[in-house]
Amino acid sequence: MANPTLTTAAGAPIADDNNSVSVGERGPLTFDNYQLFEKLAHFNRERIPERVVHARGAGAHGTFTLNKSLSEYTIADFLQKEGSTTDVFLRFSTVGGGQDSSDYARDPRGFALRFYTNEGNYDVVGNNTPVFFLNDPQKFPDFVHSQKKNPMSNVPDAARMFEYWANHPQSLHQMTILMSDRGIPKSWRHIHGFGSHTFSFWNAKGERVWMKWHFVCDQGIETVTEEEAAKLPPFGAQQDLVDSIENGDFPSWTVKVQILTEEQAKEFPINPFDLTKVWPYDLAPLIEVGRFELNKNVENYFAETEQAAFAPSNFVPGIGSSPDKMLQARLIAYSDAHRYRVGVNHHQIPVNAARCPVNHYQRDGAMAGACPVTGAKNVPSADVNFYPNDRSETPKPDSKYLEPAMPVEEDAWIGRHSQDDEDYYSQAGDLYRIMSEKQKDMLTSTIAGGLSQASQSVQDRMLSYMSRADEDYAERVIQKIG
Ligand code: HEM
Structure with missing residues (x-):
């Protein structure tokens, strides 16, 4: 539209947007200034709460192409036909820092990938690491508190981080990755992605297998040192992503899965549902299934990236939990966060709206768009708002989507489980042993820098965990702490 006329939010043309309505040249303003009031009031409400974790990030749109059908394992619509494509949206993030922090923090990177499938949105809300610091969600808020800024001084505090890890040997594996040379990625384009958790696929025969997602970075892993990071502009990774897509240099990831049958899982040497551990590749080989690329920048950062509401509970038929x-805790936490952060009707915002028909009986709430005259898509018709009903053309459940029952592997009981495990160490040791001399040196120097700020008791416990992973690992840290 050439030279459009400025209007109010209600569409009324505005004659003057520079000068408020006043009582004469030098007098006060009047109540006629409804255009000014609208402007100020909207400005006051421009912010929504930032994410409580993963606040800082960047997103882009792209395309997933399936190269190998997974129909043997799953009825998931987007994993059936080789060569089929599915739109995706990916948001990268750091974890601990707020929106005002740097792209180059030593921190895991979030890797939240949404597939807009013909049977609903499927979200893999993962990280750039295959494991996590914890295996019981009860600990998540305490863990995050310990890693964020000191609540008194409001500055990062390494001693508190190590104090948490000293109380939790299950963190050693992820802590080793974080403190290694992989701890500060060079850009969003140079990281792998992992679903991290064990999920399940189920097929048309009702058979279930356990699976893990791997998104292998086609650009190769690139990282920076702390010294290099300190010299980089805080928005460097964001700029790099926008520029590379703008220049047609589309970053891509090869999509792979690991699969275990229920029988294999029972015989597996480690608990296959423990998020602090990986599935060794020799026991569960990687199977390549496709590739996705990011090929379109967002047009409006706030509308798309900031309002993106990813949820591990966004499953589609053929894929389930474990x-x-x-x-399981994440299946509750995210939708709850979205209702608070974005609103109860966050599903209707374009970046979150499914690209397939949405039919349900949930109604109303703040910002509901279910009014046929707006022409809005992805909102249910307002007519029938209860189920079951006697109308023929209203949405009904379809038993062909019934998920097979989830097996329970031991005699069922309800009570507090124990996180004690004799071996939170050997996989951290395996990782240490495949590092080069230079990598070992960087890892142990970084740990020594932080650990030296912690108390003697914290140091002793951390060193005992490291020595159980590998004697040399602990020995080098001891030497560097002096
Ligand atoms: C019990 C454990 C966890 C809880 C309670 C939890 C909770 C949350 C919450 C509340 C958010 C903010 C969501 C929003 O406002 O949109 C978030 C974001 C995120 N979490 Fe978690 N989280 C947990 C563990 C994990 C793990 C294990 C991973 C990765 C394997 C992960 C990856 C992410 C990512 C990537 C985001 C950012 C999503 C985005 O880009 O919008 N979280 N988490």
């Missing part, structure tokens, strides 16, 4: 305790 007994992973962390995953």
